[in-house]
Amino acid sequence: MIRLTNEAIDYHAVTEQVRRNDCGAVVTFLGTVRELTDGRQTVALDYEAYPGMAEKKLAEIEQETRARWPVGEMALVHRLGHLDLGDVSVAVSVSCPHRGQAFEACRYAIDRLKETVPIWKKENWADGSTEWVHPGS
Amino acid sequence: MDIRVRLFARARDLAGAETIALQLSVGATVGELRRALATRCPALAGLLERSAVAVEDEFADDTQTVPAGAEVALLPPVSGGSD
Numbered sequence: 001m002i003r004l005t006n007e008a009i010d011y012h013a014v015t016e017q018v019r020r021n022d023c024g025a026v027v028t029f030l031g032t033v034r035e036l037t038d039g040r041q042t043v044a045l046d047y048e049a050y051p052g053m054a055e056k057k058l059a060e061i062e063q064e065t066r067a068r069w070p071v072g073e074m075a076l077v078h079r080l081g082h083l084d085l086g087d088v089s090v091a092v093s094v095s096c097p098h099r100g101q102a103f104e105a106c107r108y109a110i111d112r113l114k115e116t117v118p119i120w121k122k123e124n125w126a127d128g129s130t131e132w133v134h135p136g137s
Numbered sequence: 138m139d140i141r142v143r144l145f146a147r148a149r150d151l152a153g154a155e156t157i158a159l160q161l162s163v164g165a166t167v168g169e170l171r172r173a174l175a176t177r178c179p180a181l182a183g184l185l186e187r188s189a190v191a192v193e194d195e196f197a198d199d200t201q202t203v204p205a206g207a208e209v210a211l212l213p214p215v216s217g218g219s220d
Contacts, residue, residue: 120146132147
């Protein structure tokens with residue numbers, strides 16, 4: 001299940017969606033808005049996506065993950081727009097027959113999401129300035 | 138041919154626009170599109186070097202040709218694996 005949303009992510013519902021009787025393990029990863037980055041204080045983040053391509057890349061990650069692990073169900077949900085400190089920006093939930101597979105599959109999916117999905121974040125620093133995060137600058 | 142390039146994040150801020158319209162010769166490559174963008178909007182030049190180009194929702198390397206009417210987007214680096 002792939003979703004981009006401007007609403008708060010209901011991670012309990014996301015987790016429930018992947019539970020299956022043939023899967024004895026469910027791993028849910030949540031990314032949340034962190035207060036400190038290299039000693040600088042964040043008060044909020046803004047997330048922006050290239051919507052069509054982001055959804056296509058998320059679907060590809062689901063297919064890649066399913067090709068490598070015996071995934072029962074999985075969900076990739078990313079929030080967009082203005083998020084406050086502590087808000088959930090991303091949820092990845094995976095069910096597999098056994099826990100090792102579920103941990104590995106979830107880790108793979110969130111790492112790939114961070115590498116390949118066109119979603120950007122803008123820091124809103126405590127001093128009032130803002131800055132798009134584009135690594136390598 | 139006219140190609141409209143969608144801009145995101147800091148690229149949009151630097152250009153001060155959501156899109157840039159370019160006039161390219163038929164059969165132009167993504168590399169030629171990059172050079173045309175840098176000429177048209179010098180403020181983008183530095184970030185452009187580190188950005189990906191997408192043609193029809195897929196990453197495109199500089200040797201790929203840009204089809205007439207294609208949707209093209211400039212994608213600055215995403216946040217990566219550190220978070």
